Amino acid sequence: MKPINFAVIGYGGMGSYHVHTIMLQDQERIQVIGTYDISEGRQTVSAEKGHKLYPSYEAALGDEQVEAVLIATPNDVHKELAIQALQAGKHVICEKPVTLTTEEFDEILAVAQETNCVFMVHQNRRWDPDFLIIRELCKNQQIGDIFQIESRVQGANGIPGDWRHLKAHGGGMVLDWGVHLFDQLLFLIDQPIKKISADLSYILGDEVDDGFSCWITFENGLRAVIEVGTTNYTKLPRWYVKGTEGTAKIEDWDLSGELIAASKSEIFSTPQPIQAGVGLTKTMAPPSEDATVKLPFPNSEAEYVSFYCNFYEVVRHQADPIVKNCEVRKVMELIDIILMAKPEIVNEKELQIV
């Protein structure tokens, strides 16, 4: 097994995290042989870790030992750096969001095709255990047919860092966590989108969205709610998923939560009315004990190999990429539509992403 030699471009939060993860898990297949960052501070950090420093991007691309580059820079320069690398004959892994628009992404794809180099986007959250539980539920019918998926991440720290506040650099939450949640959703649901509405929030007064709510209806009727918030001092569950025979709630990345299904017993006691506020309710009373059953969450292991393992197989043995560029492109199309919305109104468009 001959590892792929990598140069890591952008040694910030994500770049250094990639290097760390690769060195822990994927050294057999991936070898980081140098880094490049425009910041002197980050160069120093990288040097201290023992990495070779390239004096310029051109120097990294000029290094014949380098077979591939990993781009983990601010979002707005992904396109330019990716095209330059592809033209230098390097394979490319690019951080999300791949670009700021579908149009930019298409420019990259054209060059990748011309140069016959691999271009793959690092949509790592397809391997998140919480997501994999929901994915398994969509397949195994434990709670029947899934007809509603609510996927939320909510924090109270505002928009982090520096360039993430700026529109020119591709800041904002749609292009940050939004990309992950949309990628997961479209990977999960193999259906054309029938309808989409979005509502961006600008609570913090930034020029970019500090969160958003998005409602998607698929051709088969399945509804999804995607929400990202950065001014949420307490939060709603990470996942709330309704099936015809049960409901799943995953509170957090620690996989706390519950999976409750209708029991298969034919006869069960009717629920007793409960006092709710100053009134009674039978409708909203807990179901009687024999009417439901609490199930363990299904397995949260991916049946596909790790991202880097797959990248290796794609480069060395023409395997199918797990993160396909056509999938990434669907997410970018969706984001194009959402970012066209004015902050104060709900944007609603009929669209057909197939």
Add this chain to the structure above:
Amino acid sequence: MKPINFAVIGYGGMGSYHVHTIMLQDQERIQVIGTYDISEGRQTVSAEKGHKLYPSYEAALGDEQVEAVLIATPNDVHKELAIQALQAGKHVICEKPVTLTTEEFDEILAVAQETNCVFMVHQNRRWDPDFLIIRELCKNQQIGDIFQIESRVQGANGIPGDWRHLKAHGGGMVLDWGVHLFDQLLFLIDQPIKKISADLSYILGDEVDDGFSCWITFENGLRAVIEVGTTNYTKLPRWYVKGTEGTAKIEDWDLSGELIAASKSEIFSTPQPIQAGVGLTKTMAPPSEDATVKLPFPNSEAEYVSFYCNFYEVVRHQADPIVKNCEVRKVMELIDIILMAKPEIVNEKELQIV
């Protein structure tokens, strides 16, 4: 203090609950002197409780001792019974939803005005402690300006009872729990509605909605989400409310939940990135401990008197009703719009309810 003599019309779940509550709390002001129900079974139950039974609605209205009637029948006959009672010179308390449409309600209001009788709708959930906590938060600024209110009730028992499944009787969840949640919201937010969208659910295959999601934007920008579900085997919090300086979450009618506000301290540590799934996140990491503060929920007592006490004051001393007919009418206008939606599409209308 001379109590108001009542006849209770419809001795089902709500009718009998009213009688029970009145006898516990309001005997000084309200005296139930008889009941009428078309069902023999319910007549028997009422007789067993020691109530006088009227042989017909006309008999109840013909009883000169009766000053007021309480209407707690299926929704579709509220209008006809109310008008008949008002024309007989009786004051009326009517269960919610007051009618099936605004138009029907206007017919009642016209007769109430002609006959100079009091007509009041029993919107009892304005006295719910969970609601009163949220109401207090909207006033006391503990979490700054409120800009998002999410109000949900979710159960797993389907639509209860018999007539509630039928369109002709005014069944469905918009006209059931929906009325409560819309009434609370509009009582809370004294602003014109700018925009409303709704999505009704028909999971159970009934001819009426078994739940719905509704998104409302008010003139001042405040957003509200109102959701009712009857196929939710596990549920989302009853209230989720965002302010500029904090967030409130009330899980259930037991008032569990939390109120977290930004701390006033000028300097606090930046949050540390956390492992979330297979990635790191600083944005969604819990805020550092000195950045937020957990507060107790505010007082959940109404500053207004009880429903029956108010009704007594309205009838005897021309007090202002707490549940005003103009408020009830706004809710009916909203419901008119929601029920015009086709089940499979989101209905969105510009409207001005002032």
